[in-house]
Amino acid sequence: MIILIIGGSASQKLAANVAKELGETLCPLETKKFPDGERYVRIKGEVEKNVTVIQSTGFPQDENLIELLFILRTLKDLGAEHIKVVVPYLGYGRQELRFKDGEAISAQLVSNLIEESGADEFISINLHEDSVRDFFNIPTANLSAMAPIAEYIADKVENPIIIAPDKGALGFAEEIAEILGCNCTYMSKVRLGPDKVETRIVDVQCDFDSEDLDKVKKDSKVNIDSVAGKEAVIIDDIIATGGTIVNAIGILKEHGAKSVDVCCVHPVLVNDAVLKIMAAGARDLSSTDTLKSDVSCISVAKLIADALR
Numbered sequence: 153m154i155i156l157i158i159g160g161s162a163s164q165k166l167a168a169n170v171a172k173e174l175g176e177t178l179c180p181l182e183t184k185k186f187p188d189g190e191r192y193v194r195i196k197g198e199v200e201k202n203v204t205v206i207q208s209t210g211f212p213q214d215e216n217l218i219e220l221l222f223i224l225r226t227l228k229d230l231g232a233e234h235i236k237v238v239v240p241y242l243g244y245g246r247q248e249l250r251f252k253d254g255e256a257i258s259a260q261l262v263s264n265l266i267e268e269s270g271a272d273e274f275i276s277i278n279l280h281e282d283s284v285r286d287f288f289n290i291p292t293a294n295l296s297a298m299a300p301i302a303e304y305i306a307d308k309v310e311n312p313i314i315i316a317p318d319k320g321a322l323g324f325a326e327e328i329a330e331i332l333g334c335n336c337t338y339m340s341k342v343r344l345g346p347d348k349v350e351t352r353i354v355d356v357q358c359d360f361d362s363e364d365l366d367k368v369k370k371d372s373k374v375n376i377d378s379v380a381g382k383e384a385v386i387i388d389d390i391i392a393t394g395g396t397i398v399n400a401i402g403i404l405k406e407h408g409a410k411s412v413d414v415c416c417v418h419p420v421l422v423n424d425a426v427l428k429i430m431a432a433g434a435r436d437l438s439s440t441d442t443l444k445s446d447v448s449c450i451s452v453a454k455l456i457a458d459a460l461r
């Protein structure tokens with residue numbers, strides 16, 4: 153079965169690498185912006201019955217999303233029968249609920265638009281909330297990038313302890329710690345506003361066996377000093393302003409961590425986030441290539457290719 157791979161302008165290199173992994177054809181696509189800002193899309197290759205479209209919808213979110221919708225609808229018009237849509241990073245994915253009265257449930261509308269434009273399957277990577285999949289009526293998958301991230305850490309750090317900068321990231325830290333056979337722990341974070349977070353050390357626990365994790369989660373005993381002399385690696389799904397990571401680095405340094413490396417799945421990296429993180433004392437900052445950035449050195453191409461096989 154021939155599968156045509158199309159990479160939207162946000163994910164061209166990733167799409168090319170996925171096509172290479174699979175030995176499938178990469179379809180040429182012309183995209184441009186008209187002088188008034190409107191988007192133009194033209195599919196230049198011959199459309200097969202089975203097509204996979206790869207396009208993240210990060211910044212500029214609206215443009216990348218509309219481009220994806222144009223591609224999907226055009227493929228259907230041109231005879232595609234089954235379209236798998238891979239959105240490695242789903243923009244608007246964090247607004248899956250009406251947190252305050254009157255708010256738009258953006259993740260829901262975005263999901264509906266993707267499906268209605270022609271998607272027959274939807275695949276994403278570490279969705280901020282897995283429940284976003286419930287907005288779709290088509291088969292969906294939420295892949296985890298922790299295996300390629302763990303492989304990267306294993307090459308760089310001899311004896312790591314994996315740190316989740318908030319409780320929500322503990323699952324990622326656990327996944328990596330299990331792959332690497334090392335310890336993991338988490339910090340407690342309170343978000344005070346979109347670009348302000350406060351991180352507390354109250355929940356930091358180190359030096360426990362993975363079997364004890366459930367006990368550790370319930371236990372509030374502070375044991376922060378056990379990061380002293382250790383090579384800490386912070387893992388999060390998204391780094392946006394960098395506030396969460398800067399706080400975590402500060403705490404780890406203050407308590408004697410030998411080094412602090414930082415990894416994330418989606419490098420949203422708003423404004424000077426990279427600078428802030430490096431200035432806070434990170435030894436290394438790396439992410440996957442779900443979004444293009446200066447630090448996107450861990451490829452998810454094989455992860456996506458395996459899911460498409």
Ligand code: R5P
Pocket residue numbers: 318320321346347349388389390391392393394395396397
């Ligand atoms: C929040 O729940 C996420 O997992 C990240 O911790 C958050 O998006 C990071 O945001 P920022 O870099 O702005 O602190």
